[in-house]
Amino acid sequence: MNHKTITNWSGDMMFEATVPGGKIKFDADVEVGGQDGGVRPKPTMLSALAGCTGMDVVSLLKKMRAEVSAFRVEVDGNLTEEHPKFYDKVTVRYFFKGEDLKKDKIEKAVDLSVNRYCGVFEMFRSFAKVTHEIVYE
Template sequence: MAGHKTTTVYKGKMQFETDSPTGYKTYMNTGPDNGGDNEGMGPKALMLSSLAGCTGLDIIHVLKKMRVEIPHFEMVVEGVLTEEHPKTYHTVTLDYHFYGEHLDQEKIKKAVKLSEEKYCGVMEMFRQFCELKIGVHFITK
């Protein structure tokens, strides 16, 4: 059975260092109101970044197989938290932004759909606890 293992270490002043299974390290922290100094990502924001990273990797992989080049690609993920504790995301909006003059919009939409419906495990996990809203935007300059 496949899995992942990480180790997270308290570094002081509300900062934690966490590693990936490949050894890459990143930091998590909180703001001054909670005793931190914002020297790292917040855990909930890191979840949103994980969603973008997972689906983004899928989309680029599929587009490479389709031989589709994208000059610039961004994802904006916004989560809305519940008011009561424990505060969890009840709604997450994921907007894909593809930039370029001659984008193959049909193939890009197909790659996004494959990520959403078949490949992105993080997206499937998010669906277990929140409403997901997806938008695909094409921007020509």
């Protein structure tokens, strides 16, 4: 399967990307010539990681019949100081809420996403130390 995106410059530091499923506007901070009218490319990568692993976990939990009332993924990335700046350390935190949580199934779903299914997780591992943790609220 091949994915293709098309990204057009809209002036100043603004770009609009057409990706499978929609559009994304990218822009920079005002102090570096942008107009603060869109998301930043690097943090968007962290969101892609959260979305990929989150979709895996939700799908797996549904198959395992392990219900949760709320679920979120938070991703923190440490950006290097030298150019080219990139994330060298990334932490993924999975937060679950619910009555009678089936922790064994939740942990299995997260493990399967982290180590088998999430391609974005695998991509991040090629350039960053990636850790994860599960938090029950």
